Amino acid sequence: MKVIIQVAAAATGLLLLLAIGITVLVVGDDSSTTETTDGAGGLQGVPEEFRKWILKADADCKEPAMTPALLAAQLYQESKFKTSVAEATSHAGAQGPAQFMPGTWATWGRDADGNGRNSPWDIGDAVMAQGRMMCSLLRQAAASGYPGGARALALAGYNAGWGRVQQYRGVPPKSFAGGETYNYVQIILSTMTRFQGPALVPVSFSGTGTGPDALRKASTRLGTPYAYGGGSPSGPSTGFCDGLNGYRNGRCVASSTTGFDCSSLTQYAYWPSVKLPRTAAAQYGATSNRPVSRNNLKPGDLLFWSNSSGFIYHVGLYAGDGRVLHAPRTGKTVELVPLASAMPAGDYLGATRP
Template sequence: MKTLIKLAVLLVAALVAAAALLVAALVGDEAEAQTQLADGGGGLQGVPADFRTWILKADEECDQAGMTPALLAAQLYQESKFKTSTAEATSAVGAQGPAQFMPGTWTTWGRDDDNNGRNSPWDIGDAVMAQGRMMCSLLRQAEASGYPGDVRALALAGYNAGWGRVQEYRGVPPESFARGETHHYVQIILSTMKNFQGPGRLAVSGSGSGPDALRRAATQLGIPYSWGGGSPAGPKSGFCDGLNGYLAGKCSASVTEGFDCSSLVQYAYWPTTKLPRTAGEQYRATSDRAVSRNDLQPGDLLYWSNGSGIYHVALYAGDDRVLHAPRTGKDVRIEAISSAMPERDYYGATRP
């Protein structure tokens, strides 16, 4: 639903010529219809993999402009820090699960969204989708209320204190209410949203294995780097080898579900093209199809070498950019080729 609304806004704002092309795409112009919006992280980063899909789905199913994946993520972090155990995600007043629903409120919003046969505030899918439905409704009420202030602030206040309190104060309850709990709840979430705001959506044109691989890779934007991690099935924790995978002196890879550079590429092309696991192996498997830097197409593979072997691989994303998993401590992202890795290390490109 939300994708359609965003597309409609773009159509209204576009120049007449561009709008005509878009309309042609919608009615079946084959060339234009091949341009698709990849997930591109949905504007989301820094969330556990188990939550990511559900946050994006909850955002997608809400038709309110105030709803964003980052808003839901910041709210979940404030509610439970993404914890799911009864010991860590049960409040003193009886709120339950990662989205902290009271039993009575859960009766209204909870469903078996993950189709596992139970309707539970402890299931991540059920909890996040219920959170999204409730926040979507509150955003709609906030928009219609005419109360001053950010509609997101009003909706968050309604989630925390109940919409009745928002009506009582005709806005976000003041700091004097409930010892400032609701006031600070709203302020903290709005200020921490930026921590979860990931890359925007990526427009990928064309069809074929390269563009398809780029679209698939784009669904992982914002997922953390994990040395030795990742697989054709998705993000996975990695390992440390005495040199790689460490962050601040600790083995980050073993506790981080994500990708390294070559596992992301392998994931992107699987199963249409089953590339080997490492960057060096991927180059050797495709070196007979070398591509000059002037002829790069979406999905082509770019390599960097320090003289002792290829150490990095990335997917060409168009406009002199690459989509890649850079290094420990970073997330899957889109960057300019010139700054993705040292320019002097650029080795060449191939087309799988």
């Protein structure tokens, strides 16, 4: 919660894979967006360290309007999943990834992660407190009879305090606090689909071992932008353009895009259990002594494509059921697609098992 807004001013600043899907990270502030009624319980496109807590917070709340995507979109609006004091402290004193004011934290904060401290800076503590507060607000919203939908009302209560929702008998209007609460609600509702995935767990993702573990880790980055030269074992990062790659419509976009390219995604997925080298060609060289035929593929196997000159230009992770999870190219995001159409069929080189 950014801050309990007063009338005069608003504060600035704004495990396990349960779902997979394809989404686009480009979002916008569409003030005309209305609350969706899709109750899908899946989650995608959130940092791995937040995933289990978002899913747990959702599972602990029995309100039908609660979904993992709602909590994820709210966290993104509040802090963009930042956790440092420098990046996640508002000028009004709100703290941590869920932006709790100290007084409000005293009500909702608990030591959810069991590390011996109750802190709005701990991801587990913060997300579970966010979930408890939102669950309570959703319950109040459903019982209020106010128009706008339970999610919109609860978000307004989180941002401005439930008293303001009662005062306006709904989401405070644009005229309240410079439109901060109104826009907060609209932005979160419009970005929920960015984080929403199907509710069922694909069987191929439920295995154990190095390969399935790598696949699950990579799947937490579904929806992350492709950035040529970007990404590392630590996560997504900005990329670069090399005169040929990283451009879109004649403009270098890699240097301003935070994401992965194909081989940094596979390197990230396996690290540190298997420390793959950085490029697709090098990864093939490091694992080619363990080839896998196409009819014996298992989740997590590395899939390679090469051009007519023999240059290995792409790598992805086999995701089971004839699919590949990969970072395809500039302008796209990390996605799950049929193997047959992931890249030109004639370029398929083969697979290895790290």
